[in-house]
Amino acid sequence: xxxxxxxxxxxxxxxxxxxxxxxxxxxxxxxxxxxxxxxxxxxxxxxxxxxxxxxxxxxxxxxxxxxxxxxxxxxxxxxxxxxxxxxxxxxxxxxxxxxxxxxxxxxxxxxxxxxxxxxxxxxxxxxxxxxxxxxxxxxxxxxxxxxxxxxxxxxxxxxxxxxxxxxxxxxxxxxxxxxxxxxxxx
Amino acid sequence: xxxxxxxxxxxxxxxxxxxxxxxxxxxxxxxxxxxxxxxxxxxxxxxxxxxxxxxxxxxxxxxxxxxxxxxxxxxxxxxxxxxxxxxxxxxxxxxxxxxxxxxxxxxxxxxxxxxxxxxxxxxxxxxxxxxxxxxxxxxxxxxxxxxxxxxxxxxxxxxxxxxxxxxxxxxxxxxxxxxxxxxxxx
Numbered sequence: 001x002x003x004x005x006x007x008x009x010x011x012x013x014x015x016x017x018x019x020x021x022x023x024x025x026x027x028x029x030x031x032x033x034x035x036x037x038x039x040x041x042x043x044x045x046x047x048x049x050x051x052x053x054x055x056x057x058x059x060x061x062x063x064x065x066x067x068x069x070x071x072x073x074x075x076x077x078x079x080x081x082x083x084x085x086x087x088x089x090x091x092x093x094x095x096x097x098x099x100x101x102x103x104x105x106x107x108x109x110x111x112x113x114x115x116x117x118x119x120x121x122x123x124x125x126x127x128x129x130x131x132x133x134x135x136x137x138x139x140x141x142x143x144x145x146x147x148x149x150x151x152x153x154x155x156x157x158x159x160x161x162x163x164x165x166x167x168x169x170x171x172x173x174x175x176x177x178x179x180x181x182x183x184x185x186x
Numbered sequence: 187x188x189x190x191x192x193x194x195x196x197x198x199x200x201x202x203x204x205x206x207x208x209x210x211x212x213x214x215x216x217x218x219x220x221x222x223x224x225x226x227x228x229x230x231x232x233x234x235x236x237x238x239x240x241x242x243x244x245x246x247x248x249x250x251x252x253x254x255x256x257x258x259x260x261x262x263x264x265x266x267x268x269x270x271x272x273x274x275x276x277x278x279x280x281x282x283x284x285x286x287x288x289x290x291x292x293x294x295x296x297x298x299x300x301x302x303x304x305x306x307x308x309x310x311x312x313x314x315x316x317x318x319x320x321x322x323x324x325x326x327x328x329x330x331x332x333x334x335x336x337x338x339x340x341x342x343x344x345x346x347x348x349x350x351x352x353x354x355x356x357x358x359x360x361x362x363x364x365x366x367x368x369x370x371x372x
Contacts, residue, residue: 069327072316108366115301115362119355122305123312130258130313131320135328141255142321144330169305176301176362180294183370 018185019101025182026098029175033094036171037087040121043164044080047073047128050157065147065154072127073158079124080165083117090114097182104186111179118172125165132158204371205287211368212284215361219280222357223273226307229350230266233259233314236343251333251340258313259344265310266351269303276300283368290372297365304358311351318344 053064067073093110097103135155138146148155239250253259279296283289321341324332334341 065327070325071319104370108363108370111366112363115304115359118301118305119308119359122308126309126312127316130316133257134317134320134330139256141251142330142333144320144328147328173301173305177294177298180297180366180369183366184290184294184372186370 022101022182022185023098025178025185026094029178029182030091030094030098032171032175032178033087033091036168036175037084037091039164039167039171040080040084040087041164043125043161043168044077044084046157046161046164047080048077050154050161052151052154065151067158070131072131076124076128076161076165079120080168083121083168086113086117102186104183107179107183111176111183114172114175114179118169118176121165121172122169125162125169128158128165129162132162208287208368208371209284211364211371212280215364215368216277216280216284218357218361218364219273219277222354222361223270223277225350225353225357226266226270226273227350229311229347229354230263230270232343232347232350233266234263236340236347238337238340251337253344256317258317262310262314262347262351265306266354269307269354272299272303288372290369293365293369297362297369300358300361300365304355304362307351307358308355311348311355314344314351315348318348 047067051064051066067077090110090113093106097107097110132155134144134146135151135158136146136148138144233253237250237252253263276296276299279292283293283296318341320330320332321337321344322332322334324330
């Protein structure tokens with residue numbers, strides 16, 4: 001009889017520990033989503049407000065540089081804004097997962113959307129990074145000249161705005177791994 | 187007694203059906219990996235062998251165009267080659283998952299690597315697509331001219347080589363979703 005009670009106690013303790021870990025995973029998921037939301041929002045705003053105007057103009061130096069001059073930078077702003085909106089909308093589901101442990105289907109659906117959003121964000125950030133690198137270094141083979149010599153401030157802002165996006169991509173990878181772990185432990 | 191046997195039969199049939207579905211998911215996983223491996227291999231080879239030489243040269247037209255002229259195209263080739271190699275190495279694990287249903291931990295590890303490889307492939311394809319789009323259209327704001335007017339064959343080959351990569355990205359998304367489903371059904 002005593003053995004039975006002890007076994008029951010051990011099993012109860014182990015179940016409680018499991019639940020605490022599962023709740024911890026869900027709470028980390030929630031926090032990571034908020035961080036990624038702010039990261040992508042910051043990226044979108046930093047790129048969207050990047051502009052540099054010159055009070056003078058010569059034959060070779062243009063008046064001003066804005067993000068919408070390059071379609072890849074526009075795509076970057078749109079991708080970051082969409083991902084930030086998605087992350088904000090996903091927060092209620094993340095809270096639901098903290099409360100109810102069993103919601104496997106909604107976890108799968110959320111992880112599926114996370115995967116799609118990660119692809120979108122990676123595509124946007126990578127395209128913008130490719131153009132930013134070209135703007136910094138130019139390319140002699142194609143006669144594309146580095147524009148960052150003239151537009152130093154604009155280029156610095158553009159390069160800085162990539163950081164939030166790459167933080168977001170890393171967080172999406174963690175979110176997918178957390179979802180895999182949470183589903184396996186349910 | 188009869189009821190009990192019937193219940194047992196129903197449960198046995200349901201277990202068999204479950205197993206068939208699980209095995210089906212693993213077989214689809216295996217096939218998708220092979221398709222993605224050939225897709226990325228094709229992309230790497232198509233981009234790596236893209237070159238165009240002119241028998242003549244003027245002041246404005248260069249002698250030849252190869253993928254290594256642009257660092258983003260080199261990155262594209264490397265990313266595709268790495269992903270193709272990873273997919274080939276992951277095939278034994280995929281076979282293991284067809285045979286043993288319970289291997290949850292190895293499924294999580296494989297899905298984690300899949301996520302990382304998806305990010306790498308998306309970054310490579312997106313950077314190459316950004317440069318290919320620039321080569322096609324140029325950009326008047328930055329005085330980067332469209333080089334595809336001169337290098338038509340090179341540009342067509344480059345654009346075509348992107349297809350295999352984007353097929354690969356789609357397959358990686360499917361693989362992650364399949365892993366989520368497989369882990370939830372174990």
